[in-house]
Amino acid sequence: MEAHKLPLSRRTHQKSRLGCGNCKRRRIKCDERKPICSNCVMHAIECTFSNPNISASPPATTRRFRPYQPASESFKKKHSEEFEVEDQTHISTNSIGTQCDFDITSRPSRITDQSPILFADLQLFHHFTASTYRTIADDPKLYDLWQIEIVRWSMTFPSILHLILALSALHLGYENPDQRHQYVQQADDHFTFGVRSVTAVLAQLNEESCQKVYISAVLICFVYFARGPRAGEYLVFSDQGLSEWRVLMNGVKLILHSYHEQVFSGILEPKINPEALSVSPLLRSELDEHILRVQAVQQLVNQMFLTETDNYIYTSAINELLAVLNEVYEKRSSQKSPVGLMQVLIGWVYRLPDELTSQLEQKEPVALVILAHWAVLLKYMQAVWFMKGWDAHVVVGVWCSLEAEFHPWIEWPMQQI
Template sequence: MADVGFRNPFVLHLMFALTALHLAHCRPDRREQYVTTADHHYERALVLVTPEIVNLNPSNCDAVLLAVQIICFISWGRGPQPGEYLAFGRDKKSDWLMMFRGIRTTSASIERQQFVKTRAPAVQSKNRPLPAQEVPEEYEKQLNELREHVDFVSKDTPDHDDNVQAVDILREMYDNRYQGTDTEYHVTFGWLYRMTDSYLERLQQRDPIPMIIYAHFVVLIRVLDQFWYMQGWTHHVMSGIWELLPREHRAWLDWPIKRVGWVKP
């Protein structure tokens, strides 16, 4: 990462911004100072990286891909923000999701062989599986029932296939995580990566069915609470789903809410 940073100052600025946010987390008595430093480097980086994104090409694709990935971590590292729930927002579209989708756009814009091997997009790792984790109670039964519900309520609508596929891919992510085949904690975000643009747009618009499925995804990211930059996000996102989901659909949140340990208001 450092070698890319020295050749591309916007990556270096983003690394400094993320480091400053980590220091703000570790030294709360100096938080304001470190956050100011993070903001300074972040703003400098955005000025530099924007034209690179516009002119994406084989010579800058590695640096741009790394930059948008770090930007996602910086968004997490700032901590939960009012009205920002990662895959959707309360008053506007999610800034974080726009950056996350930028990873997919960057990857799709350049042929895989143009990326250097160490930063090539999403190639399955051969590392050791994650340590055994507590399996969410009856997740197979819950996801089967969710799929039946989604299939029924989406029947004869243009969104049926997208909705059912979202549950099927989520089930795949659960199985990979809890049957020990995943090799990285953040592989879970592959669910959002694989969702169609139309599905993500409906999630942004707070369509109840995508929101319910998203709540079940939040259970998977609960394990990331152990990392400083994700602390507080799981409960924050679940609270946003609860607040903005119409009451008649909230019964479908009981299982995911219990799994993440969030307390209803």
């Protein structure tokens, strides 16, 4: 019998009816990972494995390819309970889903797990790869990282994709003030989906995903600043409750504490700069003045009747700030883009001990005075489009939170902004 006439046997494989409800509805293979299957993680939807009482997510409605239409809902200033940290000493896996004044739970989003891409989204994607990426790096050697590598990651990691689109929308809004409202709405939509997506992935944080989750956190940071200062929120403290920024910092600390070596490897491995930096003569007198002002805060610490622990915490923060001052003025002397200062300035906040951040939230006067002398440095980033106004916002927030007897201690920061 000729080979081509042999009957073909049907390949058999083991079928399973134990997949999650969403995968069954979409008729795709489920890997049955619990508590959240990989497909639900990728599409940032609630998996029926994690909550057996829910039904499969409703199918997405098919929409035609059309220009962006602004969402009907305006920006909501509402804190989502889904992402609150119940215990300040405990870092939740939801910490990266920072409140950030974006309502990401109750607000319907125009973006679904099966939405066709919109023309406006293509515009945002193009703008990021053509322009925005240059504004978040101070060294041309890092351009490829953001323009090529991170964009490549976004093709398989939805949170990165939506967060770069959100940042691009805010950048376009900055460049086109007459259309800012429309672009902000687009940014809100993409930020909503981006945070929801990365929060789902956090539940399964591992060596494979840690770098992408970290980049998502960095992008959330950029979007937070680009959205602009908000009344009552002053980065490290707020008028009410836990500051949004601390929630974000807790999420970053969780990632780096668990996977520091893995995060800063490969394309994210820090590049050693062989160039020795020094403070230029033009900036030396300015640096000396700032150093004297910070050292004067130590006199306030010495005058207060503090516990040994508080004295140590404040003195350590002041010494850290003095070191940051020198690094900031060295970078300023290099005449590179001031966006490079962000890593140095946010690094000081990141390293603050929990005891000091708690005192800032309680508006302890000495802690606030120290913060005001740090916030002055933000004015050197005013040439960066997403940092405008933050220096004055934080320093004035400190002034309003201090009793009058402590105002003389921050007169100099107030004069600088």
